[in-house]
Amino acid sequence: MAEQASISARQTDDFSAYRIAILVPCYNEEVAVAKVVRDFQAALPEAKVYVFDNNSTDGTAAAARAAGAEVVHESHQGKGYVVRRMFSDVEADIYVLVDGDATYDAPSARKLVARLIGDKLDMVVGSRVDQEAAAYRAGHRTGNLLLTRFVATVFGPTFKDMLSGYRVFSRRFVKSFPVLSGGFEIETELTIHALELGLAAAEIETPYYARPEGSASKLNTWRDGFRILTMIFALYRAERPLAFFGMIGAALALVSIGLAVPIVITFLETHTVPRLPTAVLSTGLMLMAFLSFSVGLVLDTVTRGRREMKLLAYLALRAPGEERRR
Secondary structure: HHHHHHHHHHHOOOOOOOEEEEEEEEOOOOHHHHHHHHHHHHHHOOOEEEEEEEHHHHHHHHHHHHHHHHOEOOOOOHOOOOOOOHHOOOOOOEEEEOOOOOOEEHHHHHHHHHHHOOOOOOOOEEEEEOOOOOOOOOOHHHEEEEEEHHHHHHOOOOOOOOOOOOOOEEEEOOOOOOOOOOOOHHHEEEEEEEEHHHHOEEEEEEOOOOOOOOOOOOHHHHHHHHHHHHHHHHHHHHHOOOHHHHHHHHHHHHHHHHHHHHHHHHHHHHHOOOOOOHHHHHHHHHHHHHHHHHHHHHHHHHHHHHHHHHHHHHOOOOOOOOOOOO
């Protein structure tokens, strides 16, 4: 029994039969990108490293090319646009997405890929465990925690590190994922897509380090946090329209009833309607409540159809571990 487990473990760690692509989105990472390329080449020698340069004004592209990566330029500014281009253009069986700031642990890539193949998952998230005090700023940690809890409340149980930029994907996840966001909210979109379709996913803790000296983070805690919240709000409206418009309808109906009760009582007592404008307002609010609920019902039907199309596109591709071999 132990011998069979040992053989299975060796087979899981043998990735030579798979085309593995390491995708590195970069913007002004001249200081760190060469280290990222070399570290991942050493960790996954079977893989091909692609660096997508997003209008860098320094020597990011040259440094990546000198380190042995294939460099692609993406002119639309924003990480979401870069990921869209990566997922569209790169053909592989397994995709490793990692930021180009040298903060993620390259040796952990084999563990993430092995988990994806061994359990036939569609996404494995590298949950960050900071190794240095400067690695994970307090503002980012708090924002990540709040956003993760919010998404768990809205969409169900989620990952511990929802905003991690270190992920491994199956081909069928990548080729059936419609990237809609343009910026750093892409991680939120990836997470919610997996939750919404009930895709097989897992999370593995990985070391997280501080940026190399001389490099600077492109994240802004407040600006990007607001953009992520906006994305969650938009996705909730799109994916849960009945609940979204139902809540609006319920709020309008309550206000309408609150305004109508005194008018009805007065009418029963005096057989007159002394506050006609209030009565008209109450009637209008109730009509808007019914309209909001009706819109939710219609959009819920549309959303179900769209979700079915996503699932059909997803199911048209082979399961992880059964991709096209070399």
